[in-house]
Amino acid sequence: MKISIGNDHAGPExxxxxxxMLEAKGYAVTNYGTDSEDSVDYPDxxxxxxxxxxxxxADFGVVICGSGNGIAMTVNKHAKVRAGLCWTKEIAYLTRLHNDANVVSIPARFTSIPQAVEIVATFLETQFEGGRHQNRVDKISKMC
Known part of the structure; x- marks a missing residue:
């Protein structure tokens, strides 16, 4: 499975x-993020x-910024992208299960690094439930 990751200055660590964690699990990772804490613009x-x-x-994406909001808003501008802002593993689980999200957005200033790792792992291990949720996901994509 292929994962693309991007982060601003709030997320290098x-x-x-x-x-x-991703590489240990055998995922191929493409890194677009900064490795510096010098201020940058998350849309880049x-x-x-x-x-x-x-x-x-890529099959899935991971994006990280201070609040997780701006970077989520940016990726959600693209067709076929459904990003969810997740600050707990339970939200990550539901974002995949009910919304078939393909990008997880991490708020670095509101989670710890171990929490963020757990959020991403939960997100990637959860399958979309489909069923009654499929119609809703189709309606999200219809507007693109």
Whole structure:
């Protein structure tokens, strides 16, 4: 499975821990994030992740910024992307189970690194339930 990851200056250490976990589980990871805590603009790192999802170059994406909101808003501008802002593993589970999200957005200033790793692992291990949720997911995509 292929994962694209992008982060701004709030997330280099988060990204490092998440990439380590992903690679240990055998995922192929494409890294678009910064490795510095110097201020950068999160859209510069979000758009490449979203393009990978839209073009089928990645199965899932992980994006990280301070609140998780701006980077989620950015990736959600792209067709075929459904990003969910997740600050607990339970929300990550439901975001996949009910919304078939393909990008998880991590709020670095509101989660610990171990929590973020657990959120991403839960997100990737959860399958979309389909059924009554499929019609809703179809309606999300219909507007694109």
């Amino acid at each position: 988060y990204k490092k821990a998440i990439v380590s 790192f979000a758009h490449p992740v979203a393009q990978d999802i839209s073009e089928g170059k």
